Amino acid sequence: MLYTRWHRYTQHVQQHVFLTAGRQHINGVQLYYERTGIGKHAVLLIPGALGSTLTDFGPQLKSLNKEMFTIVGFDPRGYGRSRPPERDFPPNFFERDAKDAVDLMKALGFSRFSLLGWSDGGITGLVLAARNPELIHKMVVWGSNAYVSQQDLSIYHAISDVSKWSARMRKPMEDMYGAEVFPKIWKAWVDGISQFTHRPEGSICMELLPHICCPSLIIHxxxxxxxxxxxxxxxxxxxxxxxxxxxxxxxxxxxxxxxTEFNKMVEDFLDE
Structure with a gap:
């Protein structure tokens, strides 16, 4: 009897620990997501510009503690496997991504969660945490900014021509979008992020930061x-x-x- 119960338990754990993938209809689009883990603490992974679960969070989906956390990664609309639609960059694209992320997590049954946001995903995370303080347990962001300076603008323009990137840097994006489409989406992103320089102080979400009240870890x-x-x-x-x-x-x-170091730091912070 004990063996039977243990066998059923391990089957149950394995069924939920292995990564599952799907699509959820959110705000008029089909968002692709991946989910793994059985922990009570839900964690959302938000990728960077043109990013996806495949390109951006492999080591986190694989190795973050699956008994402690339930981990959800998703491809924002127009990115990765959340196409169509093709990606565009209206002035509110970070706000739009934040709303999509919240509504996806609600649709998956999570009323409260922590978030990990990288690069553009970190900016989305800042907006999300400020707009939805009751939903966010903890936040980790890295490679992110709340405004666009002239120095940033110079950096973006210097990397706008992907033909000057190394083959190693181009490959994941070319594999995802195709060698012809990737440069067009990247150029659109450069234009999209550059538009914030027309706002006072180049603000993307500077005015929202004081509204963030969850414990927050910034990594650089x-x-x-x-x-x-x-x-x-x-x-x-x-x-x-x-x-x-x-x-x-x-x-x-x-x-x-x-x-390994990053995952351990994040686990310790989320478990405090």
Whole structure:
């Protein structure tokens, strides 16, 4: 009898620990998502520009503690496997992504969750946490900014021509979008993120930061070529009670390059 019960339990655990994938109709589009884990603490992963669960969060979906957390990754509308529609960048695209993310988690049955947001996904996370304080347990963001400076604009324009990227950097995006479509979407993103320079102080969501009340961990790679160090310092100053961890060797994709260290830090923070 004991063996039978244990066998049924392990079958139940295995069934839910293995990654499952699906699509959910949200705000007029079909959003692709992946889900793994059986923990009571739900965690949403929000990818960066043109990103997806496949390109952005492999080590997290694979290795974050699946007994402690239920982990959900999704492809924002127009990205990855959430196409159609083709991606566009209206002035409210971060707000739109934040609403999509909230409504997806509600549709999946989560009334409260934590979030991990990388790069653009971190910006979406900032908006989401500020707009929905009652929903967010904790937040981790890295490679993110609340405004676009002239220095940022120079960085974006310097990388707008993907033909100048290394083949290794292009490959994941070309595999996802195709060699002809990827440059067009990337150029549209550069134009989309650049439009914030027309706002006062280049604000993307500066005015929202004081409304974030969840415990927040900001992570920064000291060698990040995309996000100057004044951005995490600004977030630290304006998000009440937040803390900052700097990885001295980290670049923009530090969660992939230093996945074991990153995952352990995140697990410890979420479990506090």
């Amino acid at each position: 790679g000291e060698k990040d070529p995309m996000v100057p160090s004044f951005h995490p310092q600004y977030l630290l100053k304006h998000i009440k009670g937040s803390r900052l961890h700097v990885n001295p060797e980290g670049k923009h994709n530090l969660h992939l390059r230093f996945a």
